[in-house]
Amino acid sequence: MKKLIGNLLYGQSGGPTSVINASAYGVIKESLENQDVIKEVLMMKHGIKGALNEEFILISKQDEENIELLKHSPGSAFGSVRYKMADYKEDDTDYVRLLYIFQEYNIRYFLYNGGNDSMDTCDRISEYMKHVGYEVRVIGVPKTIDNDLPFTDHTPGYGSAAKYIINTIMEISYDMLAYPKGKVTIVEIMGRHAGWLTAASAVATKSGFGPDLIYLPEVPFSVEKFKKDVEKVYSKKSQCLVAVSEGLSNDEGIFLSSSSALKDAFGHFQLGGVSSKLAQIVNNEMRISSRNVELGTTQRSAAHLQSLTDVNEAISVGRTAVKYALKGESGVMVTIERVSTNPYKATCGKQPLNKIANKEKTIPKSMINKDGNFVTDEFIDYVMPLIQGENTPVYYDGVQHFSKMKNGIGSKK
Amino acid sequence: MKKLIGNLLYGQSGGPTSVINASAYGVIKESLENQDVIKEVLMMKHGIKGALNEEFILISKQDEENIELLKHSPGSAFGSVRYKMADYKEDDTDYVRLLYIFQEYNIRYFLYNGGNDSMDTCDRISEYMKHVGYEVRVIGVPKTIDNDLPFTDHTPGYGSAAKYIINTIMEISYDMLAYPKGKVTIVEIMGRHAGWLTAASAVATKSGFGPDLIYLPEVPFSVEKFKKDVEKVYSKKSQCLVAVSEGLSNDEGIFLSSSSALKDAFGHFQLGGVSSKLAQIVNNEMRISSRNVELGTTQRSAAHLQSLTDVNEAISVGRTAVKYALKGESGVMVTIERVSTNPYKATCGKQPLNKIANKEKTIPKSMINKDGNFVTDEFIDYVMPLIQGENTPVYYDGVQHFSKMKNGIGSKK
Numbered sequence: 001m002k003k004l005i006g007n008l009l010y011g012q013s014g015g016p017t018s019v020i021n022a023s024a025y026g027v028i029k030e031s032l033e034n035q036d037v038i039k040e041v042l043m044m045k046h047g048i049k050g051a052l053n054e055e056f057i058l059i060s061k062q063d064e065e066n067i068e069l070l071k072h073s074p075g076s077a078f079g080s081v082r083y084k085m086a087d088y089k090e091d092d093t094d095y096v097r098l099l100y101i102f103q104e105y106n107i108r109y110f111l112y113n114g115g116n117d118s119m120d121t122c123d124r125i126s127e128y129m130k131h132v133g134y135e136v137r138v139i140g141v142p143k144t145i146d147n148d149l150p151f152t153d154h155t156p157g158y159g160s161a162a163k164y165i166i167n168t169i170m171e172i173s174y175d176m177l178a179y180p181k182g183k184v185t186i187v188e189i190m191g192r193h194a195g196w197l198t199a200a201s202a203v204a205t206k207s208g209f210g211p212d213l214i215y216l217p218e219v220p221f222s223v224e225k226f227k228k229d230v231e232k233v234y235s236k237k238s239q240c241l242v243a244v245s246e247g248l249s250n251d252e253g254i255f256l257s258s259s260s261a262l263k264d265a266f267g268h269f270q271l272g273g274v275s276s277k278l279a280q281i282v283n284n285e286m287r288i289s290s291r292n293v294e295l296g297t298t299q300r301s302a303a304h305l306q307s308l309t310d311v312n313e314a315i316s317v318g319r320t321a322v323k324y325a326l327k328g329e330s331g332v333m334v335t336i337e338r339v340s341t342n343p344y345k346a347t348c349g350k351q352p353l354n355k356i357a358n359k360e361k362t363i364p365k366s367m368i369n370k371d372g373n374f375v376t377d378e379f380i381d382y383v384m385p386l387i388q389g390e391n392t393p394v395y396y397d398g399v400q401h402f403s404k405m406k407n408g409i410g411s412k413k
Numbered sequence: 414m415k416k417l418i419g420n421l422l423y424g425q426s427g428g429p430t431s432v433i434n435a436s437a438y439g440v441i442k443e444s445l446e447n448q449d450v451i452k453e454v455l456m457m458k459h460g461i462k463g464a465l466n467e468e469f470i471l472i473s474k475q476d477e478e479n480i481e482l483l484k485h486s487p488g489s490a491f492g493s494v495r496y497k498m499a500d501y502k503e504d505d506t507d508y509v510r511l512l513y514i515f516q517e518y519n520i521r522y523f524l525y526n527g528g529n530d531s532m533d534t535c536d537r538i539s540e541y542m543k544h545v546g547y548e549v550r551v552i553g554v555p556k557t558i559d560n561d562l563p564f565t566d567h568t569p570g571y572g573s574a575a576k577y578i579i580n581t582i583m584e585i586s587y588d589m590l591a592y593p594k595g596k597v598t599i600v601e602i603m604g605r606h607a608g609w610l611t612a613a614s615a616v617a618t619k620s621g622f623g624p625d626l627i628y629l630p631e632v633p634f635s636v637e638k639f640k641k642d643v644e645k646v647y648s649k650k651s652q653c654l655v656a657v658s659e660g661l662s663n664d665e666g667i668f669l670s671s672s673s674a675l676k677d678a679f680g681h682f683q684l685g686g687v688s689s690k691l692a693q694i695v696n697n698e699m700r701i702s703s704r705n706v707e708l709g710t711t712q713r714s715a716a717h718l719q720s721l722t723d724v725n726e727a728i729s730v731g732r733t734a735v736k737y738a739l740k741g742e743s744g745v746m747v748t749i750e751r752v753s754t755n756p757y758k759a760t761c762g763k764q765p766l767n768k769i770a771n772k773e774k775t776i777p778k779s780m781i782n783k784d785g786n787f788v789t790d791e792f793i794d795y796v797m798p799l800i801q802g803e804n805t806p807v808y809y810d811g812v813q814h815f816s817k818m819k820n821g822i823g824s825k826k
Contacts, residue, residue: 012591016588016591046591046592046593049593073587074584074587074588075584075587075588075589075590075591076590076591079590079591079592079593080591080592081592081593082592163811166811166812167717167812167813168711168715168717170812170813170815171487171488171710171711171714171715171716171717171813172710172711172714174486174487174488174714174716174815175429175487175488175710175713175714176488177488177489177492177822178425178429178459178488178489178492178493178822179459179492179493179494179495180459180462180492180494203811203812204812207809207812207813207814208815208817209815293707293709293710293711294706294707294709296706296707297584297585297588297706298581298584298585298706300588301584301585301587301588302581302584303584303587304580304581304584304717304718305717305718307811384810384811387811387812388810388811389811390808390811392805393580395803396620397797397801398576398579398616398720398797398800398801398802398803399576399579399580399583399616399617399620399800400580400583400584400620401620402583402587402621402622404621409590409591
């Protein structure tokens with residue numbers, strides 16, 4: 001294979017995870033170790049938009065400390081974007097512009113780090129460049145806390161978010177026990193179509209302090225069934241902890257979070273998110289004191305509570321993307337293949353981008369209990385290896401220290 | 414001083430903090446080191462209610478591991494209660510019962526760990542026992558995340574909650590920067606009357622990633638002023654991060670969280686908590702995309718992100734309470750006195766319980782900026798020492814390990 005000498009362009013896209021920057025770290029390290037081929041590493045500022053606007057963060061201008069801190073920085077250190085590329089056969093404006101940029105900067109390696117939508121972007125760019133005959137190797141780097149990418153055992157970002165959720169819900173559970181007669185506490189967890197994150201909360205239960213009931217988007221939600229389930233737990237324990245996915249929908253497929261999905265006993269529509277609505281139902285219809293907790297943004301940004309396994313895999317996936325590109329691969333996304341669960345062993349693999357793009361992987365039936373209100377041991381076995389180890393945060397004077405790239409996000413502050 | 418030989422009774426009361434169990438640890442350790450005088454340590458199950466119901470957790474029955482884990486367990490490991498004792502001159506039922514229990518179990522040391530209300534309970538019991546001539550030494554052990562106890566520089570529980578809030582809001586801020594045009598994000602922080610926790614978020618700003626605006630209950634809140642402040646920041650940065658105290662009230666002293674406090678531009682009352690209401694105002698009246706984050710219970714229960722300084726002081730306050738009692742003190746609460754800020758040095762002191770009971774300490778004017786929308790450096794200097802150091806959590810297989818006392822809370826699970 002002839003050496004394709006040139007520069008590497010990397011971008012982040014979609015919602016951040018707490019380890020997407022660890023993948024960037026992997027890409028940077030592997031590139032710097034191959035400087036005979038990869039001459040400069042350019043990071044798009046705010047994803048593909050940054051590429052189109054010629055806004056780059058140059059790795060050669062950065063110091064070692066800020067590169068190392070990528071392993072401990074949440075969010076997207078280079079900025080992200082939500083931008084859908086048109087089909088180039090219908091409108092090639094962006095593609096023509098991108099080709100010009102690629103030529104101008106001698107971009108021969110294009111790595112894009114994101115979820116389903118981003119793999120679509122990646123795929124379209126790969127196709128176009130092949131079509132016009134510009135030689136560039138395009139590799140997708142996976143990330144998503146939702147764990148919903150197909151053809152990969154799991155996705156970097158999921159393990160850390162799961163670990164944060166498990167440990168936080170354990171704390172909420174232990175805190176609840178303070179009072180002999182408790183409330184019904186409903187914790188709302190991210191995941192619109194796939195319940196992987198919500199399901200993870202079951203690990204807290206296994207450790208003695210976790211939810212009694214778990215409701216996933218994979219199972220059509222029935223308010224009557226929910227009330228019966230809660231009643232059963234509450235009558236025995238005088239308290240009840242429930243984990244719900246934000247994406248719960250009824251048997252007509254209507255999201256509970258949409259304003260028309262739920263009416264209370266008086267015929268009023270329930271306002272707020274899923275947990276707020278269910279807490280109102282418990283309060284108003286079951287006459288049991290309730291409260292709701294939305295875990296919110298911190299689920300994807302809790303750099304202070306990362307899974308070391310996840311961080312290391314995120315780095316590895318980044319490095320592998322560069323390795324594949326150097327070997328001549330293009331049009332593929334790096335995947336994680338589980339070799340064995342006990343002891344846990346995984347390696348990187350690859351899949352064509354067009355197989356991944358715009359598809360979602362949900363929890364298989366065998367991982368959900370028959371009652372549809374908890375998970376099975378098969379799920380626990382699946383998730384446990386992904387949350388192992390801690391990536392001790394870097395604290396200066398009691399506060400975390402995040403990467404501040406020259407010309408990067410937050411650098412003008 | 415003659416030795417008062419007998420047993421020690423300790424209880425937890427009010428809302429948990431992430432280090433109240435560290436104070437219990439201090440009490441236990443100091444007692445076990447003085448077994449010539451203190452024969453047995455009894456923990457009330459669910460505070461004073463447990464004492465009245467003769468429900469105790471005996472320390473002599475516990476193993477070393479679960480005692481050590483108290484330093485890493487959130488919530489109230491022995492259970493808590495919210496129970497207001499009557500004035501014994503009006504209704505002495507509970508007091509007569511308590512006297513019987515004290516005699517029955519030879520309780521000569523009574524330690525109660527709580528906030529303002531609990532110090533009131535403590536004070537009443539102390540007074541009654543003196544009144545009936547039963548010799549018992551009553552000591553208050555302070556705790557509250559709100560930091561609103563008077564006559565003490567700060568309160569165990571505050572430093573850890575502050576540290577959690579600072580680090581979490583940093584992550585939210587860094588995450589926000591991912592997109593070039595952001596939202597107005599409003600983060601709601603605990604504190605009904607005192608803004609100490611909300612104020613702490615300013616430390617995140619000092620580190621480069623934190624709120625642009627901070628609103629405290631100490632400053633009457635004006636929606637018009639708020640809109641102007643947000644507009645000013647947003648027009649410059651295209652995003653704005655706001656930290657608000659749940660206890661914001663308007664100039665008539667009405668809580669914004671009460672349903673009648675705020676109407677939107679269409680005359681509808683705003684529903685939800687403070688941050689939800691303000692997010693609606695930003696969205697509907699300023700036409701800027703907004704979202705709100707309620708940090709919730711985890712502020713007081715985040716055992717995984719404690720300040721080591723706070724943990725050590727909580728232990729120290731527990732130990733000191735026992736030491737004072739052994740020296741013959743009674744009717745006092747242990748306080749923390751700051752000797753110097755730089756370098757930070759603090760010692761324990763004491764104050765009469767009746768001086769503390771039912772009083773609240775709010776943030777002094779000198780710690781709030783003139784505009785009433787941020788804090789001054791005086792506050793930063795005050796808070797910084799309290800968040801120093803990390804108390805590395807105990808993880809087994811990726812999940813935290815909490816104390817499980819024999820006959821304690823969660824033990825029947």
